[in-house]
Amino acid sequence: MRALVAEGDNRARRVLRWLLEDDGFAVDSLADDAGLVSAAEQVDVVVVDIGMLGSGDLTALEELHAAQVHTPVVAFSSTVQPELRVAAEMLGATSYVPTMAEPSQLRHAVELATSPRR
Numbered sequence: 001m002r003a004l005v006a007e008g009d010n011r012a013r014r015v016l017r018w019l020l021e022d023d024g025f026a027v028d029s030l031a032d033d034a035g036l037v038s039a040a041e042q043v044d045v046v047v048v049d050i051g052m053l054g055s056g057d058l059t060a061l062e063e064l065h066a067a068q069v070h071t072p073v074v075a076f077s078s079t080v081q082p083e084l085r086v087a088a089e090m091l092g093a094t095s096y097v098p099t100m101a102e103p104s105q106l107r108h109a110v111e112l113a114t115s116p117r118r
Contacts, residue, residue, distance in 0.1 A: 001114060002043040004071075005029040006036055006060055009049075012099075016047055019103055020110065033060045037067045045113050046073045047106070049099075050088055058084075061091040072113035076106065 003025040007013040010031070017027045028039060040046045046069075048060050064073060075093035077084060078100070085096040095109035 001045070002026045002028065003110070004039050004043040004046045004048075006033065006046065006048040008032060012049070016106075019106065020047070023107060023110070025110075033063060036060055037063055037069060040064055040069045040071045040073075043071060045110055046071050047110065048073060048075055049077065050075045050084070050093075051077045051079055058087055058091060061088055061093060065091045074106070074109045074113050076101075 001024070003020045005013055005016045005020065005027055007016055007029070008031055013029050013031065017029055020027045028043060030036060030039060036048075046064070050058055050061055061073065061075060072094045073092060074095045074097060075088040076097040076099055078098070088096045094113045097106050097109050
């Protein structure tokens with residue numbers, strides 16, 4: 001399976017890559033939302049920092065939603081706000097994981113997003 005990590009912070013992007021590779025994914029990554037839509041169409045799951053362009057910025061999810069990309073999206077953010085989670089889910093995110101969550105929570109969200117029962 002292939003995953004796409006869209007995360008603006010280089011260190012965080014490397015950690016996410018490592019976690020997903022450890023779970024058997026081939027991982028592509030982006031530092032910004034340039035090329036996000038076309039890259040998202042080539043993978044099995046997208047893990048995207050919804051604050052990638054600024055705190056609480058939903059631009060990446062809005063782009064995926066507008067392009068009607070059907071790849072499952074796991075959104076995460078350092079901003080823990082219930083309204084942000086709701087907005088992310090309204091834009092098609094299958095899961096929302098706070099950045100400070102345990103790695104097991106992200107792994108579980110990705111597992112659910114890629115499970116055949118979706």
